[in-house]
Amino acid sequence: MIDEKMRAATRQGDISLEALSLQHEVEQFYYREALLLDRHEFNDWFDLLDEDIRYFMPIRTNRTRREQKKLEYTKDNEFAHFDDDLTMMRGRQRKLMSDVGWSENPASRTRHIVGNVLIEEELSASELSVVSSFIVYRNRLERQVDIFAGERLDVLRRAENELGFKIAKRTIHIDQSTILSNNLSLFF
Amino acid sequence: MTAGKTKTRLNIGADPREFQKRPSWTNEDILGLLDEEDGTLDPRIYTDEDLYRLEQERVFGRAWILLGHETHVPKPGDFLTTYMGEDPVILVRQKDKSLRVFLNQCPHRGMRICRTDGGNAKSFTCSYHGWAYDLGGNLINVPYESEAFCSDFNKSEWGPTHARVETYKGLVFANWDKNAPTLLEYLSDATYYMDHMLDRTPAGTEVIGGMQKWIIPCNWKFAAEQFCSDMYHAGTVSHLSGIEAGLPEGMELSDAKIPTVGYQFRAKWGGHGTGFYVGEPGMLLAIMGPKVTEYLTDSEAASRAEQHLGSAERARQLMVQHMTVFPTCSFLPGINTVRTWQPRGPHETEIWAFTVVDADAPEEVKEEYRRQTLRTFSAGGVFEQDDGENWVEIQSVLRGHQARKRRFNIQMGKGRSGVGNKDFPGSIGYVYNEEAARGLYRQWIRMMTEPSWETLGP
Numbered sequence: 101m102i103d104e105k106m107r108a109a110t111r112q113g114d115i116s117l118e119a120l121s122l123q124h125e126v127e128q129f130y131y132r133e134a135l136l137l138d139r140h141e142f143n144d145w146f147d148l149l150d151e152d153i154r155y156f157m158p159i160r161t162n163r164t165r166r167e168q169k170k171l172e173y174t175k176d177n178e179f180a181h182f183d184d185d186l187t188m189m190r191g192r193q194r195k196l197m198s199d200v201g202w203s204e205n206p207a208s209r210t211r212h213i214v215g216n217v218l219i220e221e222e223l224s225a226s227e228l229s230v231v232s233s234f235i236v237y238r239n240r241l242e243r244q245v246d247i248f249a250g251e252r253l254d255v256l257r258r259a260e261n262e263l264g265f266k267i268a269k270r271t272i273h274i275d276q277s278t279i280l281s282n283n284l285s286l287f288f
Numbered sequence: 289m290t291a292g293k294t295k296t297r298l299n300i301g302a303d304p305r306e307f308q309k310r311p312s313w314t315n316e317d318i319l320g321l322l323d324e325e326d327g328t329l330d331p332r333i334y335t336d337e338d339l340y341r342l343e344q345e346r347v348f349g350r351a352w353i354l355l356g357h358e359t360h361v362p363k364p365g366d367f368l369t370t371y372m373g374e375d376p377v378i379l380v381r382q383k384d385k386s387l388r389v390f391l392n393q394c395p396h397r398g399m400r401i402c403r404t405d406g407g408n409a410k411s412f413t414c415s416y417h418g419w420a421y422d423l424g425g426n427l428i429n430v431p432y433e434s435e436a437f438c439s440d441f442n443k444s445e446w447g448p449t450h451a452r453v454e455t456y457k458g459l460v461f462a463n464w465d466k467n468a469p470t471l472l473e474y475l476s477d478a479t480y481y482m483d484h485m486l487d488r489t490p491a492g493t494e495v496i497g498g499m500q501k502w503i504i505p506c507n508w509k510f511a512a513e514q515f516c517s518d519m520y521h522a523g524t525v526s527h528l529s530g531i532e533a534g535l536p537e538g539m540e541l542s543d544a545k546i547p548t549v550g551y552q553f554r555a556k557w558g559g560h561g562t563g564f565y566v567g568e569p570g571m572l573l574a575i576m577g578p579k580v581t582e583y584l585t586d587s588e589a590a591s592r593a594e595q596h597l598g599s600a601e602r603a604r605q606l607m608v609q610h611m612t613v614f615p616t617c618s619f620l621p622g623i624n625t626v627r628t629w630q631p632r633g634p635h636e637t638e639i640w641a642f643t644v645v646d647a648d649a650p651e652e653v654k655e656e657y658r659r660q661t662l663r664t665f666s667a668g669g670v671f672e673q674d675d676g677e678n679w680v681e682i683q684s685v686l687r688g689h690q691a692r693k694r695r696f697n698i699q700m701g702k703g704r705s706g707v708g709n710k711d712f713p714g715s716i717g718y719v720y721n722e723e724a725a726r727g728l729y730r731q732w733i734r735m736m737t738e739p740s741w742e743t744l745g746p
């Protein structure tokens with residue numbers, strides 16, 4: 101479902117230094133972000149979320165082709181796996197760092213692999229919309245293994261921090277309808 | 289599409305012959321799994337493959353199973369695919385607004401008739417050889433019927449197996465067994481406590497769209513029992529970090545007020561149970577936030593609920609109520625998450641969860657219910673994450689032979705519940721209690737050992 105805008109962005113074949121360096125910067129941001137999560141530097145990761153963040157993962161369903169467009173993803177006013185603002189995310193941070201947060205104490209081992217990074221559009225002088233794919237491997241306790249894959253649609257905003265951006269919006273399309281794990285105690 | 293036609297395809301409950309012929313578990317063995325007097329439980333109830341197979345027939349083949357909410361399928365042709373035990377079923381809204389439930393299995397060669405989660409349909413066509421069924425689950429078209437079939441082929445005999453379907457205040461239940469009691473009889477004296485979620489207003493409830501599904505590698509009874517009877521884990525250790533996640537910034541866990549006053553109820557029949565705190569809103573605040581807490585305890589809607597339910601205790605004082613309708617329908621009145629625990633073998637459960645709201649609640653209250661229940665009670669929920677953690681570990685420990693040999697302690701509150709509480713009817717005890725759990729396992733054992741509703745019925 102490549103829309104016109106995205107087609108324009110991906111076809112333009114812009115290899116100016118400016119375009120290449122922006123692409124590089126965005127990719128570096130994602131690699132470093134992944135490292136923070138995988139090295140359990142959670143406080144630094146939560147600091148990458150901007151004030152007005154919406155961290156959103158709709159539920160994905162099985163539909164006929166005829167109804168897929170309309171019904172595949174749950175909508176804004178429906179149930180979701182995540183639909184958090186910053187206050188809610190700060191609560192998750194407290195849980196994650198807690199000594200009594202049993203679902204992550206002992207902690208999971210994760211590996212976030214981020215790729216297929218496409219800058220879709222420059223929304224403004226300070227905001228980019230970026231699409232990327234992820235595979236997240238989680239290994240937990242003695243022998244629990246979970247593998248998640250999906251797509252992230254981000255709005256990245258220029259910020260005065262080490263990584264150059266904050267996340268203003270993240271929509272996660274996970275490639276599972278039934279979540280094949282006993283919880284989603286991790287971040288994508 | 290007459291009722292008579294459908295009836296011929298209804299099951300007749302559990303086969304009495306089956307109760308004699310399996311040597312692996314005699315009735316005597318099964319009766320020994322729970323000792324209510326001593327308060328002990330045999331953990332093989334959670335792990336044994338043979339018990340699981342028997343349970344599919346004797347419990348899931350005869351009990352009322354929660355399928356969803358009426359507003360999941362509001363319009364004619366709206367349907368939802370779900371399960372009764374391991375059996376896939378389709379719930380369909382009919383043209384006359386009634387509901388039908390039938391096995392999602394084509395009787396020709398057993399193909400799944402419908403392979404989507406839901407939607408709107410005019411009919412269902414099997415994708416193997418094209419047998420087509422109308423919304424009522426009647427076989428209406430067979431490709432090459434006249435050219436290829438035979439003189440004694442009769443389409444009216446070859447629709448899928450049908451289940452009975454009944455609703456209680458919006459919740460839709462189905463049952464395979466034509467001899468089972470009506471849903472209302474089956475719910476017994478538990479309806480009083482269900483109404484705290486389902487009947488706060490004459491407008492009733494509606495569902496927030498979307499069914500969340502995830503798996504927990506544990507037996508379904510851990511989940512059903514916890515929602516039936518276990519406030520203990522919430523008031524002690526399991527959910528401390530969930531509470532932490534819901535505290536206003538700057539407040540410490542040690543400042544959080546965990547309630548201590550409350551009650552538990554065991555249904556007089558049927559294995560249903562519930563428990564709740566009274567008065568102290570601290571935990572509810574941490575789960576649902578100030579807006580929902582105010583809506584429930586101190587708003588115009590709360591005063592109307594008080595009139596409608598008949599007492600302030602029921603409408604405004606109950607906090608964090610948990611409840612299970614035997615076997616697999618669980619929900620939290622006030623928090624309003626509702627779920628079916630779908631058994632997937634003795635060692636795995638699928639959770640199918642949704643949220644309901646008062647149909648006449650203000651939009652911003654509905655929105656807050658949506659956000660807070662998905663923040664707390666869902667696969668990523670800051671409360672529910674930790675439930676899965678416990679059950680998975682127990683199930684994994686039970687691989688051990690010694691572990692399965694050691695009977696569990698289920699003594700809490702033994703002999704201490706009774707009728708006579710001035711605010712709450714039925715058998716009532718202290719909030720931290722296992723009386724309702726004993727009731728749930730008692731019902732399970734009765735369904736596993738009694739072939740006839742004549743002895744089993746309420």
Ligand code: FES
Nearest residue numbers: 394396397414417
């Ligand atoms: S299995 Fe359905 S038509 Fe043959």
Ligand SMILES: [Fe+2]
Nearest residue numbers: 521522526675
């Ligand atoms: Fe719990």
